[in-house]
Amino acid sequence: MDFTLNSEQAMLRDSARRYLAQEAGAGWHxxxxxxxxxxxxPEDAGGLGGSVADxxxxAEExxxxxxxxxFIDGAVLATRLVDRLMAGDARTALLCEMIAGSRRLxxxxxxxxxxxxxxxxxxxERDGGTYRLSGTKLLVMGGSGADDLLVTAALGGGVGLFLVGREQAGVDCRDYRTVDGRDCADFRFDVAVAADNLLSPDAFDVIEDALDEARLCLCADMLGGMDNAIEMTAEYLKTRSQFGQKLANFQALQHSVADLFIDADSVRSSVLxxxxxxxxxRAERRKAISGCWxxxxxxxxxxxxMAVHLHGAIGxxxxxxxxxxxxxxxxxERRFGDVETHLARYMED
Incomplete structure (x- = not known):
């Protein structure tokens, strides 16, 4: 398999790097x-039909x-779920709104x-033409600014997926920021939603498949962060002086940075x-994703x-x-299953 970027992917990488360097929090629009x-x-809803590699x-940038x-929650995971679980005009209309940035899930x-x-x-619980959802959801990334939520619920022995308005009566939201500064929210539901808002009464496998794409993208996100942290560290050691010479002249520190490059390269191999x-x-994909995670x-x-350590106090x-x-x-690490969870999943088969 050819792992080099094609011309479109290379242009996407370069343009994203330039744009995000100036506006990291560019916003949904x-x-x-x-x-x-x-x-x-998908293309039939006005999308680009991109692959997980795209x-x-x-995500790396x-x-x-x-x-x-x-982005991973709202433009990867949510988009894949809507695409695969909804049908007809309702699916097309919702995807078009998501693509335009006018509606975020x-x-x-x-x-x-x-x-x-x-x-x-x-x-x-079914009640005529509605379902009453009762329960709590935690760690909903981007939940504080979303228009709608995709909520899993126990339904007839399966896992149902519902589209629920965030501002709907009976939806209580607690907004907060995680330690890395991102918006997150917890929700408590005691709400009635129309039966038409049930995307699927048995969505478990589709959710797992979409989650694996989101997990892969999050690993790529980490890879981009590691690469830049290493570049920052190498540059810092070239400019910071101790004992009358640049830190980069000390062989022990050179070896430390080289080890960081080797470690990051192993992650790139896992992602590819x-x-x-x-x-x-599906079984091989699950094992590869969990091993990568x-x-x-x-x-x-x-x-x-180690990058923080090599910077000293300023880090x-x-x-x-x-x-x-x-x-x-x-x-x-705790977004879609921690290391222990994925070790157990890797050992299942």
Missing amino acids: GYAELGWLAIAA LAVL MGRALSPDP APALYEPGSRYQLVPRLTA RAISAFGRG VNTFETAKRVTG FTTEYRVGHYLRRAIVS
């Missing part, structure tokens, strides 16, 4: 104008720039005590292997932590950029 929100959407290219916007999948399991405790697994069976986040915490300050890569790695 800025992404819509650039066409980034259309990458995951999405990974953009967002990680490099420390973009705070919930946030998946609400995880619950207290669930340990990343997708089988929900939140219940959906996971991308190739999307053309194979474990390698990525164990490495990301080590690499970004620990919130004003200096390098420490934010470590904070992003710590938070991101």
Whole structure:
């Protein structure tokens, strides 16, 4: 398999790097104008029909720039779910609004005590032409600024997925920021939603498939962050002096930076292997994604932590950029399953 970027992917990478270097928090409408929100959407709904490799290219640049916007949740995971679970004019209309940036969705999948399991405790009870949803969802990235939520609920022995308005009566939201500065929210539901808002009564497999794409993109995000943290560290050692000479002249520090490059390169290999697994069976893809996740986040915490260490005291300050890569790695590991969860999934088959 050829792992080099094609011409379109190379242009996407270069343009994204230039744009995000100037406006890391460009905002949803800025992404819509650039066409980034259309990458995951199918062509029959006005999208670009992009592959997971295309999405990974953009995610890597967002990680490099420390973009705070919930691109992976709102433009990858949510778009894939709507595309695969809705049908007809309603699907096309919603996807068009998402591509235009006029309507942003946030998946609400995880619950207290669930340990990343997708089988929900939140219940959906049918009452005539409506369903009453009762329960709680945690750690909804981008939930505070979303227009609608994609909410999983226990439904007749399956996992149902509902479209719920964030401002709807009976939806209580608690907004907060994670330690890496991104918007997040917890929700409590005691709300009636129309039966038409049920996207699927048995969405488990589709959610898992879409989550694997989101996980791959998050690993690419980490890769971009590691690369930039290493570049910052190497440049810092060239300019900082101790004992009358540049830090980069000390062999021990040279070896430390070289080790960081080797570690980051192992993550790139894992990401590329996971991308190739999307053309194979579900079991092989799941194993490749979980293996990539474990390698990525164990490495990301080590690499970004060492980058902070090599900067000395300035690396620990919130004003200096390098420490934010470590904070992003710590938070991101717990987005779609931590290392322990993915080790267990890797060993299942």
